[in-house]
Amino acid sequence: MRQSPNIIITGTPGVGKTTHCETLAERIGARHVSVNQVVKDNECHEGWDDEYQSWIVDEDKLLDALEKDVKDGGCIIDWHACDLFPRSWIDLVVVLRVDSTNLYDRLKARNYPEAKLQENLDAEIMEVLLDEARESYDEEIIVELRSDSTEDMEANVDRIEAWWKQWKEDNRSS
Numbered sequence: 194m195r196q197s198p199n200i201i202i203t204g205t206p207g208v209g210k211t212t213h214c215e216t217l218a219e220r221i222g223a224r225h226v227s228v229n230q231v232v233k234d235n236e237c238h239e240g241w242d243d244e245y246q247s248w249i250v251d252e253d254k255l256l257d258a259l260e261k262d263v264k265d266g267g268c269i270i271d272w273h274a275c276d277l278f279p280r281s282w283i284d285l286v287v288v289l290r291v292d293s294t295n296l297y298d299r300l301k302a303r304n305y306p307e308a309k310l311q312e313n314l315d316a317e318i319m320e321v322l323l324d325e326a327r328e329s330y331d332e333e334i335i336v337e338l339r340s341d342s343t344e345d346m347e348a349n350v351d352r353i354e355a356w357w358k359q360w361k362e363d364n365r366s367s
Contacts (some may be wrong), residue, residue, distance in 0.1 A: 199269075199285075201272065201285060205273060207299045210272070213340070213346060213353075214269045217269055228271060244306065246305075246306055250341075256278075280330060285334050286335045289339075292341050297325060298312060
């Protein structure tokens, strides 16, 4: 039995996942697990995709690299996908959503290649990651939150922190 829950914070690139994860991890004493960093550090990839300027992730290697940390609990997992993580690993799925105009501006500021920028805008508009979460996890552990402003982010972190404390209270061994 884990002493602390595992949360995945997902959404298209540019919705504020890393900012949410870093703030939350610092506030509640959890581990921020940046999947992109794990992929790089543990070579959980099959090479580099020039068109999308990103690693081609080897999901089996990635899951092997994450397994021990996640089994111990207390992880805030930061990644744009959630469907590869076993249900038994995850206690809360937070899908961050952002207005497409804000998203365009954020991705443009990151100098995303046009194909990658358009694909991510389409994914956000079509609710691809929200659908992926709904197909992969039970509805009661999925939360959709807006991330258009700093105020949204602060309210989201407060809400997730309250959920974390409640989970720990509910799962405390007597």
